[in-house]
Amino acid sequence: DAKTTQPTSMDCAEGRAANLPCNHSTISGNEYVYWYRQIHSQGPQYIIHGLKNNETNEMASLIITEDRKSSTLILPHATLRDTAVYYCIVRPYNTNAGKSTFGDGTTLTVKP
């Protein structure tokens, strides 16, 4: 799996948009970008994924650059409950193994 690089930590004011960057410069053509988050002492929670087009769901938006070497997860109106560690992962489509290599992620702290 391609390696990803994320900032160690970020702060965001409650109600503002949180923009979490991820670099994946060695991504291959068949690899998707996934975002998960992990709230303290819970299992990781799937947020969103994409291949090359921007994606949006009820939780977040995913912006992938045209060259696919980086992406940004956007939480449009961050709340205190969004405080968590956010992981960016790249993984081939339908590996059948589904191995997930979670690095250290970005610790997002949403402040009142």
Add this chain to the structure above:
Amino acid sequence: DVKVTQSSRYLVKRTGEKVFLECVQDMDHENMFWYRQDPGLGLRLIYFSYDVKMKEKGDIPEGYSVSREKKERFSLILESASTNQTSMYLCASTTPGQGTGETQYFGPGTRLLVL
């Protein structure tokens, strides 16, 4: 909603005990996984299974075994628990890829302490 459940949230065992961790998913997923998560080491894959009675070693299988007798259930077994197996254990299951990528769903985790 996909639901992945694990038999215990917290578990305390003694060195040498046999430990069973159970995971159940309710979405008919073929693929299931066991990971452990330790500070500074991220998630590490222990074993995975892509079908009933099938299993594959992950990156750190030593000291562990698994059992998948039914599609919805994947068990992790510590034959003789040791203190270095104190960790957070996470189970996951995966939707089959259907042209839109493969999404992995995780259980709440079991925090195991081996004394």
